[in-house]
Amino acid sequence: MPGGQLYPLEINPHTGEPFLRLPPLKDNIILTPPRANDVKCFAPIINDPRVSVWLEGPPIPYRDEHAEEWLAQITKQSEDILAELREEDRLNPDGPLKLVGGCPVRHIREVLPDGRDVILVTLESSAR
Structure with a gap:
């Protein structure tokens, strides 16, 4: 199967990071695993009263x-899912896609014309 267990994810040839690209006309938008440098993006959003009024928990x-604590938790989840898929690929390279317990790509980013990407939002049910 093209892409193996990571299908339909692509792999960034420079970083090795898996990502999911939206279809044409929005293909500058990708979903990636969480990254350590995402830490600074959370507080301004969650502390905004237009957002925080709707939140329970954080x-x-x-x-x-x-x-940092939340990011460590979701990064581990993402890494565990990717490891599970890669192991399935190793053990059963031509097998059907494996059902896993979550999505390893959860942060929405825009790819800029110069190739850099910037975080837009995270896909989380709740932030702690």
Whole structure:
């Protein structure tokens, strides 16, 4: 099967990071695993009163330390899912796609014309 167990994810040839690209006309938008440098993106969003009023669970004020803890947790989840898929690919390279317990790509980014990408939002059911 083209792409193996990571299908329909693509792999960034420079970083080795898997990502999911939206279809044409929006193909500058990708979903990636969480990254350590995403920490600084959480607090400004969660602390915004237009957002925080709708949230249950995360402490307010939300600090970078909270984001670091949350990011460590979701990064491990993402890495575990990717490892499970890669192991299935190794053991059963022509097998059907394996059902896993989550999505390893959850942060929405825009790919800029110069090739860099910037985070737009995260796909989380709740932030701690």
